[in-house]
Amino acid sequence: MRQTTQDFIPLGRQVLDIEKAAIEGLYQFLDSSFNRACQLIFDCSGRVIVIGMGKSGHIGGKIAATLASTGTPAFFVHPGEASHGDLGMITANDVVLAISNSGETAEVLNILPVIKRLGVGLVGMTGNPQSTLAQHADVHVNIAVEQEACPLGLAPTASTTATLVMGDAIAVALLNARGFTADDFALSHPGGSLGKRLLLRLQDIMHTGDRIPLVSEQAIISEALLEMSRKGLGMTAIVDQQQRLLGIFTDGDLRRILDSRIDIHQTAIADVMTRQCITAPADMLAAQALKIMQDRKISGLIVVSEEGLPTGALNMHDLLKAGVI
Incomplete structure (x- = not known):
């Protein structure tokens, strides 16, 4: 039928x-x-x-x-x-x-x-x-x-x-x-993606110590590129003699300078870096950092102390691995 x-x-x-x-x-x-x-x-x-x-x-x-x-x-x-x-x-x-x-x-x-x-x-x-x-x-x-x-x-x-x-x-x-508060809510929701969004902070997932991509302001571009390749985050921080953050250089910056035919073996990284870059404190929620990166259309962040010293670095892949995305 x-x-x-x-x-x-x-x-x-x-x-x-x-x-x-x-x-x-x-x-x-x-x-x-x-x-x-x-x-x-x-x-x-x-x-x-x-x-x-x-x-x-x-x-x-x-x-x-x-x-x-x-x-x-x-x-x-x-x-x-x-x-x-x-x-x-x-x-x-x-x-x-x-x-x-x-x-x-x-x-x-x-x-x-x-x-x-x-x-x-x-x-x-x-x-x-x-x-x-x-x-x-x-x-x-x-x-x-x-x-x-x-x-x-x-x-x-x-x-x-x-x-x-x-x-x-x-x-x-x-x-x-x-x-x-959201922190109170997080204590009763530690599992799954919700818990990660509410509990995970940058200090829990950022690269620290020797894994932070870092060059001095006197470095030339080619030296900065080697540092970026070694650390694999698609960026490097640039610091002064006191190790304070001066700026950042990323894969995107590299594409732009190559279009300008700048000599990477002669030009100082300080001449092409992005100054006043976006940074974050170590205790920032990873979910909040993700929103900043999405809003500003950037793929990485340098984590700094109150004194302006780089203490960590991370990119979108780190957030993905941590389950924040």
Whole structure:
């Protein structure tokens, strides 16, 4: 039997429209309750324990991960497992963020008496302010949506999107309140390309000591070219008698002087070098150095000390090898 080709785009667009409207509807819930929920978590001396069942649980896991990576210690506890021992993870210094769109999820409600007995702060995130969870929470954050994107109105779709967005709003509001910085973020993201972009500094990857291409201002161009060939960075630094950086000479400079028919065996490198070249300190982030090189359309950098002494050198290949690019 020949299958009929379906056009899935219209329904896909309808889903996006419904979920977009669900997000826009959250603005009305950024009110005093949202503020009190953030303050309760901000004042918490323990951890944020996120609980939720089913799809709310999946979203809760992501919210917990976002909180933890942005300066608010948090982890997810499955409400079913909580009733069988995992409640021992919750201490009196913690705050519980309980998620249930209906506010009547049995597995969540079953552990509320224990949470109350511990005196733990409870933030309820539901789509029903009149629900049991909302009524028992110290603070209720409303995540109600007008409709689900599922045509049957059954599968959690727009509601889970709204929950996720509200969780992000809480996490980012707390991040800002804590003065959380990129350096703080890097400490919890040391792995992968993100960690390298946030943690790696020039001092970690630059060529140092005898591997720095370096010639004196009295050197002739041919001597500078030999130094460039030996060090293999496509450039050399030019220094004065006190070893302070005067300028740089690169492969690009070489192409330009060859067009001018300059005698490389007679002309001093100081006559053709680029003065006031772009430099960087050793503690600069490698990702920041990459942006400078891309913006200025240069392929190498000389790293200098506060006294203007070359302490390192690197090129795009070094950034590539380090995984910054």
